[in-house]
Amino acid sequence: MTFTEKESTHSKGRGYPKVLQWWLLIGVVMIFVQVVVGGITRLTGSGLSITKWEIITGTMPPLNAVQWEEALDLYKATPQYQKINEGMTMGQFKFIYFWEYIHRFWGRLMGFVFIIPFLIFWRKGWIDKKLMRRLVWVIPLAALVASFGWIMVASGLINRPWVNAYKLTLHLSLGFILYAYLLWVFFGTSLKNKDVFHNPMLKKWTIVILVLTAIQIMLGGVVSGMKAALFYPTWPDMNGTFIPAILLNASAWSAENFINYDGHPFMSALIQFLHRNTAYLLTIIVLWFTYKGTRLETPRLFRFGLYFLAGTILFQVLLGILTVIKSIGIIPVGLGVLHQAGALVLLSGVLFLLYQQRHAVK
Numbered sequence: 001m002t003f004t005e006k007e008s009t010h011s012k013g014r015g016y017p018k019v020l021q022w023w024l025l026i027g028v029v030m031i032f033v034q035v036v037v038g039g040i041t042r043l044t045g046s047g048l049s050i051t052k053w054e055i056i057t058g059t060m061p062p063l064n065a066v067q068w069e070e071a072l073d074l075y076k077a078t079p080q081y082q083k084i085n086e087g088m089t090m091g092q093f094k095f096i097y098f099w100e101y102i103h104r105f106w107g108r109l110m111g112f113v114f115i116i117p118f119l120i121f122w123r124k125g126w127i128d129k130k131l132m133r134r135l136v137w138v139i140p141l142a143a144l145v146a147s148f149g150w151i152m153v154a155s156g157l158i159n160r161p162w163v164n165a166y167k168l169t170l171h172l173s174l175g176f177i178l179y180a181y182l183l184w185v186f187f188g189t190s191l192k193n194k195d196v197f198h199n200p201m202l203k204k205w206t207i208v209i210l211v212l213t214a215i216q217i218m219l220g221g222v223v224s225g226m227k228a229a230l231f232y233p234t235w236p237d238m239n240g241t242f243i244p245a246i247l248l249n250a251s252a253w254s255a256e257n258f259i260n261y262d263g264h265p266f267m268s269a270l271i272q273f274l275h276r277n278t279a280y281l282l283t284i285i286v287l288w289f290t291y292k293g294t295r296l297e298t299p300r301l302f303r304f305g306l307y308f309l310a311g312t313i314l315f316q317v318l319l320g321i322l323t324v325i326k327s328i329g330i331i332p333v334g335l336g337v338l339h340q341a342g343a344l345v346l347l348s349g350v351l352f353l354l355y356q357q358r359h360a361v362k
Helices: 003-011 018-043 065-076 079-083 090-124 129-135 138-154 165-190 200-226 255-259 266-294 300-325 333-355
Strands: none
Touching: 018 090, 018 165, 018 333, 065 079, 065 090, 090 138, 129 165, 138 165, 165 200, 165 333, 200 266, 200 333, 255 266, 266 300, 300 333
């Protein structure tokens, strides 16, 4: 069979080889795991434990006592050690080093898992022109995520003991974009054409939900980067009020407070207020959308997606509330990581619904 014939076979809906579909799914899962590990790394304060970005030599961790001492000495020169972790034991350092190392190692492993099978499948002629046009963007996207990861880390190695919240949000958002992109490509190789349908109202509101979900994810990244949950660990109020008094103070709305957010409580109040209320708006829209969608004649797979999305948003709200009220002095790692993972699941549900209307999405 020629390449053209293979391309025609795929385009007619006969499908791609199962092994290729599994390869893409493994890639999606690996990115999911990477985002979760990144959350653990952030919440355990591990992200600044490795002070160099060595793509090749950094593959190996310290292997003896001398190398561990050298790594700890490098960390001792950082603001985080000097302002927060001074006197840290070697055992404590190894703990935070472990999570940052795993985060970076997993990223390298994803590269091999993608590139090697890609070359094999391309050589076998299993990747047609349409799929090739989509896959060629994966490596540049992954490289962009990794690059901004180092830019984020570097922002916490000079003067400040934490990474810059805005740079963290950009790194996290790019990771979500990579996840969403590869998931969409996976859908293109796996979902059956017979499930495609068209309803203008559903399509419009699915896109609205997708946009709001993207905004909420970015707001969540800023909340996390600023550790804003620590300032208002109450719900449904924010330390006794719906709108914190500082947000009603006109003088607090200054460029200085937006940029140098560490020196003033304004941004922590604003970003948590926006994150909470966007969650309320998104939940109302999703529940209304689910109600409307289940009253229409839609494919069974789409109806499943509606119920999945509604269940996910409710669980995500519950996780958000628990994370906030438990953030007294320290953000709970388990709840924080589950909440971040829940955002990925929610995004997956929205994309699942949108893809089934893909003939109307050019």
